[in-house]
Amino acid sequence: MSAPALTTLGVSHTEIILTSVCALLLCGFLAPFFHNREKFFTSLFFPVIALASFVSFAASFLAVGSGLTENYLISAGLPGLPFHVRLDPLSGFFITVVSLLSFFVSIYSVGYVKTFIGRQPISVIAVFYPLFIAGMIMTLLANDAFFFLMGWEVMAISSYFLVLYEDRNPKNRRAALLYVVMAHVGALSILLSFAVMAGLGGVGQETFQGYTFDAMRSASHTPFWAGVAFLLAFVGFGAKAGVVPLHVWLPEAHPAAPSNVSALMSGAMLKTAVYGILRVTFDILHVSQLWWGELVLIVGLLSAIMGVLYAIVENDLKRLLAYSSVENIGIILVGMGLAMIFYFFHMPLLSALAVTAALYHALNHAMFKGLLFMGAGSVLHATNERNMENMGGLIHKMKWTSAIFLAGALSISALPPFNGFVSEWLTFQAFLMSPSLTSQRLNLLIPLGAALLALTAVLSASAFVKAFGVSFLGQARSKHCAEAHESPWSMRIGMLLPAVVCLLLGVFPSSVINWMSSTSSLLVGETIAKSASGFGWAWLTPVAAQRASYSAPMLLLGIISVLVIVFITLHARKNAIHRVPPWDCGYGGLTPRMQYNSTSFAMPSRLIFGFFFRLKETVKTDLFHKRSPAFPGKMKYSLRVRDRFWGLLYMPVIDAVFRMGKLTAKLQHGRIHIYLAYSFATVIILLLMVL
């Protein structure tokens, strides 16, 4: 597909995107001046952000479609190192993802942010929300380490303040602290990785030229240092993406943020980390060793399975979604790992298949996870409740939200004809091509990974049957959920649009693959666009029609026509419908409390995969009933599920830090002379070293 590039009109795509970034930054800086007329301001402010996001989306979408690369120089920043900006198909792809989601979320925010008026000052959101989006786009545009890290920090800091928004809750403060610590550990690791790569470039170290990505790209890396750089980058970006075991901040921070911000964090921010891994491994370091791919694959599988297991046992709707993000990042990494392995074995077409699967899933995850978080936000808005144990029956009160949430749940559960299925199907196809690798060890082991991914896919369907079933279906389990109300129109539109996109991405996969073919060519030098639509636009045939094919339009058409025919035939004859109470085994008096709830739904999974959790389950029984001692009295059940990694990995570090703190505390006396003596000693030692 060669979209009419805007360059023919004499406009640079980069300039358009940069203009919208500037507009976003300007919005952020102007926001504090409007704190008097909050309602009017919100209705004006978020549409402007939505517009800026849309402009940026349009420009990057067209740029990716035409596959162009633009370099640009902003003469600002450090002396000798101006900001290098580059829009190529890889950054363009991710800018498209980020700004499309920002567009939807900003529409949603018009209604959503209004609910805070009177409870919280909205200026914090108004300042940091546009900065957050701008930071993400800046990160993606950067073509040198400094500008990249600048964007990265703008993104990290502004999202920190957004997580901290509802700071009256001490839990949120703790979540924000954890988030900011993990973000900076990650940033440090990324910085070191850039330093290693720049140091190896060896060109122009005095003039900072080594810190441009161009210099890093052309530098020759020794295997050892390339490995070090990769590992540092993987840890750094992995911490941001929330891969296991660096995921602990994610289920704390994402639910703590306001829901529109959670949608952006899960849908868009995690993708910048994915972008970073792709940029460093493929574009800069050219995947020179096999173990990189293996590591990424294993970590991806681990994240996928752990993420989904924790999602299943979770009772908090937003935490469930956050854990499911861990899972989906895992699936993206699985695709990337396979792509790296194929790339190493010089199989460009298969590598293109795997990387397309990963990119496609990144795009899909942005859409449906954004949608689901917005849905959770609507529920929160209507019921002030995040705990699914108190929800139920919302489908009767929130018709729109529930239908849209169901679309998101279908997408994320990888069910056709929605988009989640396409990317998972492509990932499975990549797995199925693994027998063509020449390594016997990988031949035997990779299929087991595919089985694990299959387990993940159905477990995630299970988690979303639970999420939708417990919160929207059944009977209301609490009074405030029985009195829920539908969200305002702007929120509904903000959710409806991504739902439509989810369906379109699922039904027309070959067009999407065509569109992103330039990205896959940039990464692995090959694309599956030609073979994918070789059988006609309606069929997706990733490698060849003989190998595998899938046609969402046909399936959709088939199912719908069967549905319509059956419906019409059956309704030709009028049978009465009587509303009756449900079957109660003849005892009478079913109450909403007798329904299966979230905890009980997850019980089989908890039992089977109990090893992965730190469970604390207690049942207390008052032995005898007061009046009739033959029966047991009150029973009390409590369950606590904790993350195993917290105790295994983080507690030792935290303890060590406290111990170090105590040790260094001995240096503190409070007397000024001692401090001066310290300084003096330092100066002497430094002078000695100079000598």
Next chain:
Amino acid sequence: MNILEQLLTEAMQIALTALAAPLFVGWVRMLKCWSQGRRAPGILQPYRNLLKLFSKDILLAENASWVFRATPYVVFGTILMAGSVIPVISSELPLSASADIIALVALFGIARFFTALAGMDVGTSFGGMGSSREMMIASLAEPAVLMTAFTVSLFSHSTSLSVIVKYVQGLSFFLSPSMAFVFFAFILIMLAETGRVPVDNPVTHLELTMIHEGMILEYSGRHLALMEWAGMMKLFVFSSLGIALFSPWGIASDVAGVPFALLLVALKLTAIGVIVVLIETGMAKMRIFRVPEFLGTAFLLATLGMLSHFMLE
């Protein structure tokens, strides 16, 4: 084949799935009655049941939402669609290209997803229990399913069903351990996915043991008829999948061969019915938490199939 012939075979495939499924279930039930020393109600009884249900009024639970009412149609549509992509009478089935094995599994996934939601919609404990257990069994069966698909695709270098059928037909004599393992794995998966003994009991209404029946407990009238019919089609579709993967001999490649293929399919289904009933009569229903071990065995068999393909073939 020209367009008209293709459409004809497809129409026959769809009609076969929809109309022969109750007959097949009637056969299985009849055999089961005989094996237990009872007198069978006749092979056409499932049709009579369906007709009866279609003509009845619907009792709908007060709390039921549109999800509950839409589910029977969605389930029926997806399972019929699944049946229409399996090349069981002709390997030149036009719709066969629209879904490979993995997409086929996903079609069952849609049906399961909606059935589970319908189970939770009314808000009783039976429905929720059924949904929870169904999803558990499905998720444990999935690795085995994928591994089976993987091993089959190792042979034919394809996951597309008509390619697999043509490939297996092309082999003259073959004694492949991995196919044998995968075959046994497939039988275990089929028992689990179609809700037969030892995993679930299709005739029970004992509260604590039902899985599939628990989810559809609140259905009545035409909704129930559609759900039951879809259940019958699911058994039929799985059996045809077994035929397509493991015994595709006789599947026609043009219209002229279809009548003979139909005859062979009928014979093979008769045999499958006997196997299913033998297993069901010979085994007791398992405790629910023994099912993971059962499906673990299926996974192990499929994995051994994959390993022995690399090791021995």
Next chain:
Amino acid sequence: MTHGISIQLNNFLAAFILLTSFALLAQRRIYGLLVIFAWQGFFLSLSSAIVAYTADIRHLYVSAALTLLLKVIVLPYILYALINKLNIFREVEPLVNIPTTMLIGVALVIFSYHLTAPVRELSTLFTRTTLAVALSTVLLGFLMMITRKKAVTQVIGFLAMENGLFFAATSATYGMPLVVELGVALDILIAALIFGIFIFQIRTTFDTLDLTEMEKLKEDS
């Protein structure tokens, strides 16, 4: 019988030997174990008969017959009699749960495949592909000995290991010399008898066959 078919048959039998090794790990009843063990011996003897026929090695027929006699009839019968006589509790008690054992088993198979790759490259025998299965059978027998509590199950594990070794000999070098095989067969028989006596003694000393009881034998420190 052409060469091609006998290769297929031999591979098929190898696969079934592997399957029986896993079945031994999965089986929960002691009688079931005996039956599976007998089947394993049967497949083994059939496989060596095929190798004998195809490679035209006479003494392998003797080994095959010996295997059939010893491992399908005599040893299972001895163990059966022993179990009956001692009135042992008929459930296998695993130390590690069965699914985990299975996963470890799969890992062992992959490991042995990886390990025997160089031999497969060098060897020209038509049985070379089954060497990985033979090695896995040995390792799986070992795994069974480690993860089961009861002495009887350990005896069966040991015998399964011996099956694996025998199979390895057949697939790597078309079997050991006849003298050695006869010796091994005799050893096995005697070992089984000694095991029988041991089990009987353990039983009379501890009143149980649970080997964890043996921990009591160590000196209290």
